[in-house]
Amino acid sequence: MNQSVHFITLSAPDVDAARDFYTTGLGWTPLMYVPGDIVFFQVAPGVVLGLFEAGAFAADMEGGPEDARLSGLTLSHNVASPQEVDAVVDQALKAGARLVKSPKKADFGGYHGHVADPNGVVWEICHNPGWSVAEDGTVRLGPVEG
Incomplete structure (x- = not known):
């Protein structure tokens, strides 16, 4: 397997607040934004950071809310x-x-x-x-x- 990471997707209880923080606070430009659902930012060549609404994040993994939490x-x-x-x-x-x-x-x-x-x-x-x-x-x- 090629040693690489292309997407880092994080669970976000409030995607819109995340978008506002990264765009207004840090000056980043979204690659794609679907209000209330997901926002993507290119963070390096070939690498994207995604913030995905927590409920949709868990559903996408066919898991429960505990699967949408970040830790460590x-x-x-x-x-x-x-x-x-x-x-x-x-x-x-x-x-x-x-x-x-x-x-x-x-x-x-x-x-x-x-x-x-x-x-x-x-x-x-x-x-x-x-x-x-x-x-x-x-x-x-x-x-x-x-």
Whole structure:
């Protein structure tokens, strides 16, 4: 099997609130939006993040409401500096996010904070000096020096 992920689909109790948060709060542009049902955002080359209404999400899996809950998941957005972490966290909070963890120095040597979107999806906003992406898209996770 090819080692890749093309869609990340999350259960969203309120798709419209999610759309508003990501578009107004973070400035993202929807790839497709069906009010009250689903919204898709392209988040990387060939990769889409979908927020699917929780009841429809569970029904699509032929499961119950417990199958539509998120647990043990964070999405991470890496930025260029600790100051940018602070700015993105502030912007997210103004757009309706809930502060989960105030930005601070991380054990791995970087700097990060956590916010939850209106549907409870937790985002880590992170500056990781050991993170880089080569021109071919290969990710490098190296030790942080200093």
